[in-house]
Amino acid sequence: MGCAPMSHILFDEVMRFNPKNPYWFNRDRFVLSAGHGCMLQYALLHLAGYDSVKEEDLKQFRQWSSRTPGHPENFETPGVEVTTGPLGQGVGNAVGLALAEANLAARFNKPDATIVDHYTYVILGDGCNMEGISNEAASLAGHWGLNKLICFYDDNHISIDGSTDIAFTEDVEKRFEALGWHTIWVKNGNTGYDEIRAAIAEAKTIKDKPTMIKVTTTIGYGSPNKANSYSVHGSALGSKEVDATRKNLGWPYEPFVVPEEVKSHWSKHTKLGADLEAQWEASLAAYEKKYPTEAAEFKQLISGELPDGWDKALPVYTPESPGDATRNLSQTNLNALVKVLPGLIGGSADLASSNMTLLKAYGDFQKSTPEERNVRFGVREHGMGAISNGIALHGSGLIPYCATFFVFTDYMRGAIRLSALAEAGVIYVMTHDSIGLGEDGPTHQPIEHLASFRAMPNIFMFRPADGNETAGSYKVAVLSRKTPSILALSRQKLPQLAGSSIDAVSKGAYILSDNSSGNKPDLILIGTGSEVEIAAKAADVIRKEGKSVRVVSFPCWELFEKQSDEYKESVFPSEVTARVSVEAGSTFGWGKYVGSRGVAIGLDRFGASAPAGTLYKEFGFTVDNVVAKAKSLL
């Protein structure tokens, strides 16, 4: 209720949108980072004329299959741009939305023709401001000078546990100034409408910095007994207090009844919105006449369709191709893809030279060069993930990728989970994927990470074994605009395998080699990533002893699970129970594929600091060990 004035002004007076087309490209974006206040957002969408939030939707607040869930979800409610609730994520998303706008504006606008031009508005609370992710994102927004990003900090002094005095006494304005933001303080956010209007106007005059408007409000403003109390934070007022509040505010109407004069006032937005979109369409048509090539690229981009034949750019390898680390093969893919995918944009959390993520034909996205495509996130993994989600959910055909060491997905898991939930097709380029990274030791060596993402809904966890599988992983990742992908990539050199292919990856698991007939090998050896080579070599040894051995490469569990029962049986015939898996990570979950008779070779402890070869030997990731374990089953 304390946020009502600022959000009312935003929706009714400031923001440019078309309620009948929530996906109009050039709309202003609004993010309620303090997502627990979503009823306000739903009410405004309803008033503004969005068909996604009818009166009956408001009545179904937080009910099964409603379009008004307990936190805003972009995939449920058109008009909601991003999914918020986990605090601070919305701030990061908003930085991504503003980055997308700045990048596209710099690439496509012309001195005489503007087709990309919108603001991104955010409301955040004390909780968002306490979260580290928001500091990371805000530091980048300041560094990049994203002046079309305007944040409202709802300074209500209250969080769930009580007054912010108990845990949050920093000087927020000064911190934002240190981060390179313009700041404005609206002292009376409860009723100071003109102050809020003036602050927004001032923010728009600032051309080189984002703006943070601190709006001092009273939580539950209008409630005579519960205003300024933490009990309002996540709980309903209760019917008695609602009645008292209605009286206090002089609001005589029944619940959910919108008075005619209010309806009539807000109804203007339907026409206004249609006009705004029509004006933009006219601008775009004029642009197209003057700049047909750019217009074609722009329209293709914002259509969300991939250019025809884009996947022909993916590199293909033969067993004779030189071996290489999959992180390097990934770089080859990224640099090949950027030539055919105008939407590709991304970078690393200060590890570009280790993650191998630089787009060589491009410079850095910076304040002075916003048209460029290499994003330098600094050591800010969580912010990077949330910004990437914002870029993806800008809905303009941009395909964000971002990178760090695989183990540091731990730092950004909150954002990765939201990629999965919010259907943001971010590509996570995660290198140094196992103990194979060697000397940096257990703080840097992922163990449980593959399992932890295989258990997460709506995300593809890839661990490619060579060049073709890396390209195949990228193929699925680029195609999957509503499912994020993680590519776990090796630091160490791997051979190009006989039997691998780009298309096989889309099946999740496939037969790399087999010397049996009739779908009845004596043994199945299963590997992922860098351990497929070991499985293949172990198979050679056992085959020489007269046994039939199938080698299965298993780059993506989730894709395999989507296959038909027939296909699954063709790869893992149920009657073949002699199965050995080998993967340099936790064995957790492998029971499903090796079965009760089989053996999962893995690592269920932390790693160690030593050269990679030593670690592989000490921890049993050797051909000899695989052969020995396999023979024990034959």
Next chain:
Amino acid sequence: MGCAPMSHILFDEVMRFNPKNPYWFNRDRFVLSAGHGCMLQYALLHLAGYDSVKEEDLKQFRQWSSRTPGHPENFETPGVEVTTGPLGQGVGNAVGLALAEANLAARFNKPDATIVDHYTYVILGDGCNMEGISNEAASLAGHWGLNKLICFYDDNHISIDGSTDIAFTEDVEKRFEALGWHTIWVKNGNTGYDEIRAAIAEAKTIKDKPTMIKVTTTIGYGSPNKANSYSVHGSALGSKEVDATRKNLGWPYEPFVVPEEVKSHWSKHTKLGADLEAQWEASLAAYEKKYPTEAAEFKQLISGELPDGWDKALPVYTPESPGDATRNLSQTNLNALVKVLPGLIGGSADLASSNMTLLKAYGDFQKSTPEERNVRFGVREHGMGAISNGIALHGSGLIPYCATFFVFTDYMRGAIRLSALAEAGVIYVMTHDSIGLGEDGPTHQPIEHLASFRAMPNIFMFRPADGNETAGSYKVAVLSRKTPSILALSRQKLPQLAGSSIDAVSKGAYILSDNSSGNKPDLILIGTGSEVEIAAKAADVIRKEGKSVRVVSFPCWELFEKQSDEYKESVFPSEVTARVSVEAGSTFGWGKYVGSRGVAIGLDRFGASAPAGTLYKEFGFTVDNVVAKAKSLL
């Protein structure tokens, strides 16, 4: 090399430690948050006379089974206080170390007798400062006024990807001032020894704030060709450049050779350290005479041993005891335990009233009341985890717990993993453990989290089903000082189960009820947490139809895995293949226990916003569904 002057001054002139007893209670703590520079720390420990780092250890840098791994690891190298490397964690750990000192000093020091009195020193770099976790921790340190925390910010302008200009242009000093810190700038950190000394002296005069000393240095200082270059960040100089650097610095000695005069200079620390410890022992003896009760508690606490009979305080329940949410039962346990465990201290990330973590007999740990035991972390999950690790690794018998919603372990996973790796026995109180939380919806509903922690080494993932199991989880968690524990607790009310017990939890899984004989039930129903009730009711239904059914409650997979084969077989006899598990979360990993014939009832998609009862019904967590699935196997 740029950090050498400040760290040399710290170890040689400032810090109070006893190299022959790295665990002396009252030592100053040193944290190298920029852990990749650990060779410097090893060299200083070696010079200072620590037996853990001999010349041969230095020569074994980053080699298998050495005591000098690629990042500092407290569990490998006495003298190293905490495990660092993942950036920003060390800053959080240091805040925890300083909090522990402040709390114990306030509780035990007397106007005429000081027995707790040490500083915590940190060196952090640009990377640490970019991480959100360090901002969270620093904001709390400022709020708490932890004046005995002194941080050195190694301002070398270089991170792995190049100049910090590309991603880090904020005003760090101003930000720390906004967070309530005192700041000092040493402009010549390469050779300005006196400036550094003066800065430390100044920091010690500040009595109400932590201090951040920005020390401007040149990375790789002394190297004529590679100084001030990102190529020095994580890579060796190379032998040619090492030779050039030796010449440049006028250092004629062979590698690993410490000149006699240097040895002789540093050798003083052995005697100095012994004297310091002896003086402290004398102070403690004097204290003991005056304050025998407090001294007994203090000595007991820092011994790390738990008080005799502490576990008798754990509440016991019968099936007749009123049902309750396990989050409430957890609160009963915490409040019972704090009466017998003087080390218990902790709190929540702004959700104390939801997580039910308040210690009712205590006030808040605040700047003016540092003797209290309720810690208010604010909405700073990652910082909270790192601070809790610091409290645990203070080594003074403090037992930290911390809390948020289970789903937000995603925000603090980097710190939780370090609890596991660094053997910090933090207790993570994680409530709202499933879709059972209801209306807040999928952003707040954990799905994959149980699986993700079951896959992590050295951590106990508990999901208790009732009061006895909650108490049993706490019993193991308190006993496990080198293994962290996570308790996933329900928001919703659960009954007290017939057959549950505190001690059974220590087995990980146990038979809650069974109407079979000879270890051959027709069916095994397995549940965890809130779904054990459903399994038990389903068993009743099926038993009425003449079948023998075993119900297994499975609160902790890791503990079960530690049991003997005989015990495992006694719970899950291999010949019984009709098995159904029911858990309101991902089925990932359950294949191991239900086997290829069994059925895992779970949720492999995101949840939804609706009342909990509706969600349980819609997603199949009902007695009817369990009965139906079970019958399909009979």
